[in-house]
Amino acid sequence: MALRFEHRDTEIDATIVDRVWRTRSDAEDTMTSAARTSHHLIISRTHGRLLAGLRGPETRATIAPVPPDTEFLGVRLALGTVLRPHPAASVVDGYAPFPVTDSGRIVIGGGDWEAPTYENVEHFVRRLQGAGLLVRQRLGDEEHVGGRPEAGPSARTRQRRYRAITGLSQTAVTQIDRANAAATMLRDGHDWPTVVGTLGYFDQAHLAHALRRYIGRTARELRAGDRAAMSFLYKTRPRPGS
Incomplete structure (x- = not known):
């Protein structure tokens, strides 16, 4: 089985939502879920x-079960976007299920919401924003007073704030x-020398270790177009950590 992900940009502010995607499984199987920050x-x-x-960030590649005959719709939140009922640290390497009413409405933050489709998911997101449940937290280093940048908090304080918002360290x-x-x-x-040089890995061994830990694939498998089922994970930002 190879899950085929359809994905698109959205009209919602890119600082809130990065991408909308959907896929469908035909048979029961497993897939490699790569590490992700979102x-x-x-x-x-x-x-x-x-x-x-709500599925949280994943700090390493894992094998995940895929149920048969299931349609999936996903909203990938931009780094720094927080769903207020669920602190980031509570869902790192984890999943927080939402209750669903008998009428098929999703319960989040004490309210119930009509389940979205791939075509109208923006309406769902905007309603969560309007209710103050889905918010963007600033990750920048500067504090602004009176419209001008002032000396901000210490590096340690910024690091703690970053982890509290994202659930992960900047590293x-x-x-x-x-x-x-x-x-x-x-x-x-x-080829691997190009990847090593472009992205700043020390050498081939350093790259290979990162791929095993975070992607669950070798460079050879990726270059060969390994067709085993994998989560949708690529091209989320123009460069790492940006």
């Missing part, structure tokens, strides 16, 4: 049953994003 709102439908939840975000960028380049046909 949170995903995920809605699935199988045999008339609706499931919804982890950079490493995960860089591995995703490396996987993209290899799948696009670049």
Whole structure:
């Protein structure tokens, strides 16, 4: 089985939502879920049953089960976007399910919401924003007073704030994003010396270790177009950690 992901940009501010995607499984199987820095709102439908939840960042590649005959809809949130009922640290390497009412509405933050489709998911996101549940937290280093940048908090304080918002350290975000960028380049046909030189890995061994940990694939498998099922993970930012 090879899951085929359809994805698109969205009219919503890119600082809130990075991408909308969908896919469908035909048979029960497993897939490689690569490490990622973003949170995903995920809605699935199988045999008339609706499931919804928030999947947090993943700090390493894992093997995930794929149920049969299931449609998946995902909203990939931009780094720094927070769903207020669920602190980032509570869903790192985890999943927070949302209750679903008998009428098929999704319960988030004490309110119930109509389940979105791939075509109208922007309306769902905007309603969460309007209710103050989906918000963008500033990750920048500067504090602004009276419209002018002033001396900000200490580096340690900024690091704690960054982890509190994203659930990850800045170092982890950079490493995960860089591995995703490396996987993209290899799948696009670049050889490992080019990837090492472009992305700043020390050598082939350093790259190979990162791919095993974060992507769950070797450079050879990626360049050969390995067709085993993998999560949609590539091309989230112009460069690692940006």
